[in-house]
Amino acid sequence: MIKKAKMSRPKYHMGQNTWFMVKIAWTSGEKKVIVLSLLSAVLSVALNLVNLYVAPSILSAVERHVPVGELMWTIGEFVLGLMFVSAASEYVNVNTLYGRISVRREIVARLNRKAATTSYPNLDNDQFRKLMAKSRECVKMNKSATEAVWTTLTTLSADLLGFLVYISLLTSVQPILVFIIILTAGSSYFIGNHVNGYEYRHREEEAEYERHMTYLSERARDLSAAKDIRIFGLRSWFSELYTKAMDAYTSFHRRAQGVYIWAKIADLVLTFLRNAVIYWYLVRMVIKDGLDVAEFLLFFTAASGFGEWVFGILREFHILYRQSLDISTVRECLEFDEPFTFEAGRTLRSERGRKYEIRLEHVSFRYPGADKNTLTDINLTLHPGERLAVVGLNGAGKTTLVYLICGLLDPTEGRVLLDGTDIRDFCRTDYYTMFSAVFQSFSLLAGTIAENVAQNDLEFDRKRVEECIEKAGLRAKVESLPDGYDTYLNREVYEGAILLSGGETQRLMLARALYKDAPFIVLDEPTAALDPIAESEIYQKYNELTRGKSSVYISHRLASTRFCDRIIMIDGAGISEEGTHDELMKLGGKYADFYEMQSKYYREGDADHGEEQQT
Numbered sequence: 167m168i169k170k171a172k173m174s175r176p177k178y179h180m181g182q183n184t185w186f187m188v189k190i191a192w193t194s195g196e197k198k199v200i201v202l203s204l205l206s207a208v209l210s211v212a213l214n215l216v217n218l219y220v221a222p223s224i225l226s227a228v229e230r231h232v233p234v235g236e237l238m239w240t241i242g243e244f245v246l247g248l249m250f251v252s253a254a255s256e257y258v259n260v261n262t263l264y265g266r267i268s269v270r271r272e273i274v275a276r277l278n279r280k281a282a283t284t285s286y287p288n289l290d291n292d293q294f295r296k297l298m299a300k301s302r303e304c305v306k307m308n309k310s311a312t313e314a315v316w317t318t319l320t321t322l323s324a325d326l327l328g329f330l331v332y333i334s335l336l337t338s339v340q341p342i343l344v345f346i347i348i349l350t351a352g353s354s355y356f357i358g359n360h361v362n363g364y365e366y367r368h369r370e371e372e373a374e375y376e377r378h379m380t381y382l383s384e385r386a387r388d389l390s391a392a393k394d395i396r397i398f399g400l401r402s403w404f405s406e407l408y409t410k411a412m413d414a415y416t417s418f419h420r421r422a423q424g425v426y427i428w429a430k431i432a433d434l435v436l437t438f439l440r441n442a443v444i445y446w447y448l449v450r451m452v453i454k455d456g457l458d459v460a461e462f463l464l465f466f467t468a469a470s471g472f473g474e475w476v477f478g479i480l481r482e483f484h485i486l487y488r489q490s491l492d493i494s495t496v497r498e499c500l501e502f503d504e505p506f507t508f509e510a511g512r513t514l515r516s517e518r519g520r521k522y523e524i525r526l527e528h529v530s531f532r533y534p535g536a537d538k539n540t541l542t543d544i545n546l547t548l549h550p551g552e553r554l555a556v557v558g559l560n561g562a563g564k565t566t567l568v569y570l571i572c573g574l575l576d577p578t579e580g581r582v583l584l585d586g587t588d589i590r591d592f593c594r595t596d597y598y599t600m601f602s603a604v605f606q607s608f609s610l611l612a613g614t615i616a617e618n619v620a621q622n623d624l625e626f627d628r629k630r631v632e633e634c635i636e637k638a639g640l641r642a643k644v645e646s647l648p649d650g651y652d653t654y655l656n657r658e659v660y661e662g663a664i665l666l667s668g669g670e671t672q673r674l675m676l677a678r679a680l681y682k683d684a685p686f687i688v689l690d691e692p693t694a695a696l697d698p699i700a701e702s703e704i705y706q707k708y709n710e711l712t713r714g715k716s717s718v719y720i721s722h723r724l725a726s727t728r729f730c731d732r733i734i735m736i737d738g739a740g741i742s743e744e745g746t747h748d749e750l751m752k753l754g755g756k757y758a759d760f761y762e763m764q765s766k767y768y769r770e771g772d773a774d775h776g777e778e779q780q781t
C-alpha cells in the first residue's frame with residue numbers, strides 16, 4: 167500500500183516566486199534573461215500574426231484581381247516578414263539559454279552556501295534536511311523549475327499578449343464568439359487537466375512499480391547476488407517476481423490509458439461544438455453582412471487560434487503553479503531559521519599569542535526528540551593554556567560536550583562563556599576561528615595534500631604546511647609520493663589521486679589543525695586509527711603540538727590522558743570525577759577502576775602472548 171505524503175501549503179505564491187526569480191536574474195547580472203524572455207514572447211505573437219494574415223491577404227489580393235507585380239510584392243512582404251521574425255525569434259531563443267543556466271547556477275551557489283554555513287543543529291534537523299534534498303532536485307537540470315520557469319513565463323506572456331490582440335480582433339466581429347470560445351476552450355482544458363493529472367496524482371504508485379522492477383533487474387545482474395542465485399536456484403523465483411512487478415506496472419498504465427481516452431473524447435466534442443458555432447456565425451455573416459472569403463478565412467483562423475491562447479494561458483498558469491511550488495521550496499530552504507547569530511553578532515578576532523578562558527555554567531543539553539538530557543548541569547572552566555582530557559564510556563556525552571565548547575551546538579540550559587561573554591552574542595563564524603579541531607569523522611576535500619592542510623587553494627604558506635606535516639609525522643609518506651605535497655586526494659574527482667590509509671588521514675587532519683594555529687585545540691580521539699608506534703609518537707609530541715594553546719582531548723585510552731593537566735570523567739549525564747591522573751587514581755573511583763581494567767587487559771594480554779610464545 168503506497169502512502170500519500172501530506173503536502174504542506176507553500177510559503178510563497180506564484181506572484182512572489184516570479185518576482186523572486188526576476189530579482190535573482192536582475193541582481194546576478196543576468197538582466198538580459200528578463201528582456202529576452204519578453205522579446206521572445208513578443209516575437210512569438212508577431213510570428214503568429216504574420217501567419218494569420220498571410221493567406222487572407224493574398225486571397226484578398228487575388229479576389230481584387232490586383233496586378234501580378236502587386237501580388238508578388240504582397241507575397242514577398244510576407245515571406246520577408248516571416249523570415250525576419252523567425253530569425254529574430256531563433257536568435258533570441260539561442261541567446262537566452264546561457265543566461266537562464268546562470269540564474270539557476272546562482273541559486274545552486276546560494277543553496278551550497280546555505281548548506282556549508284547553516285547552524286550545525288540544522289544539519290540534524292529532519293525538516294531542513296528534507297527541504298535541502300528537495301531543493302537540490304529543483305535546481306538539478308535544465309528542465310528543473312528554477313530554469314524552466316523562464317520558458318513558462320515566456321510562453322505565458324506570449325499567450326496573454328496573443329489573447330489581447332485576438333480579443334480585440336474578434337470583438338470587432340462578434341463579441342459572443344469570444345465568450346463561446348473562452349467557455350469551450352476553458353472546459354476542454356479543465357477536463358483534460360483533471361484527467362491527465364491521473365498520472366501526476368498516482369506518481370508515487372508508478373514510481374513504486376518502477377523501483378520494484380529496477381531493483382529486480384539490477385539484482386539479477388549484480389555480481390554479489392550471482393552466487394546466491396546460482397547456489398540456491400533463485401532464477402525462477404526472480405522471474406516470477408519480475409513478471410508480477412511487470413504485470414502490476416502494465417495494469418497501472420492500462421488504467422491510465424482508459425482514463426485518458428475520456429479526455430480525448432471530451433476535447434473532440436468541445437472542439438467540434440466550438441467550430442460548429444464559429445462556422446454558423448461566420449456563414450451567417452457571409453450571407454447577411456456580405457463578409458468576403460478573405461475576411462471569412464481571417465476570422466475563422468483567428469477564432470480557432472483564439473482557443474489556443476485561452477488554452478495556453480490556463481496550461482501555463484498550471485505549469486507555473488507547479489514550478490512555483492518548487493521555487494517556494496528552494497526559498498524556504500534558503501530562509502530556514504538559523505538558531506545561531508552570524509553577521510548580526512559581535513565580531514571576534516583571535517589575537518595571536520593571547521590565551522582565552524572558556525567557562526560552562528550550568529550547561530545541560532538534550533538532542534531534539536530525545537527523552538532525556540545527554541548532559542546535565544555541567545560547570546566547567548577551561549583555563550587559559552590548560553590541557554584538559556575528557557574521558558567516559560561510549561555515549562557518555564564527550565563529543566557533545568566538545569560540540570558545546572566549540573559552538574557547534576548551543577546548550578538547552580545554561581551558558582558557554584568566552585572570557586565572560588556568552589558565545590551566543592558573538593558572530594558564530596568568528597567564534598569558530600578560535601578553534602583547531604580533529605573530530606572523529608573528518609572531511610578531506612578533493613584537492614592536493616598541501617591544500618587540504620591549508621584549507622585553501624589560493625594562497626598558503628607552503629613552508630608552514632611542510633612543518634605541520636612534519637609535526638604530524640606524515641612527512642616521510644608525503645615526500646615518498648611522486649608529486650609530494652601537490653599529490654591529489656579523492657579518486658572520485660581526480661584520476662590518479664592517491665588513497666591515504668585511516669591513520670595517515672588522521673595525521674593529515676592533525677597537520678590541518680596545527681596549520682590553523684587557533685587559540686584552542688580540540689582533539690576527539692585523534693589517535694584512534696593510529697598504530698601503537700604512531701600513537702606514542704603523538705603523545706610524546708603532545709606538549710609541543712599544544713604549546714601556547716588551551717586544549718581539550720578526548721580519548722578512550724586512559725593511559726594517553728596522563729600528560730594532561732586535568733582529567734574530567736563524564737558519567738550518567740554529568741562530571742562525576744575531576745583531577746589529575748594521580749589524584750583520580752588516589753580517589754579510587756570509576757576512573758581508577760577503568761584505568762586498572764585497561765592496564766590489566768594489556769598486562770594479561772602481554773602475559774598470554776608471552777606464554778603462547780613459550781609453549
Ligand SMILES: Nc1ncnc2c1ncn2[C@@H]1O[C@H](COP(=O)(O)OP(=O)(O)OP(=O)(O)O)[C@@H](O)[C@H]1O
Nearest residue numbers: 290533536540558559560561562563564565566567
Ligand atoms: N544528533 C544526535 N541526535 C540525537 N542523539 C544523539 C545525537 N548525537 C549523539 N546523540 C546521543 O547522545 C549521546 C552522547 O553522544 P556522544 O557522541 O556525545 O557520546 P561520546 O561520549 O562521544 O561517545 P563515543 O565514546 O562513543 O564517541 C549518545 O547516547 C548518542 O546516541
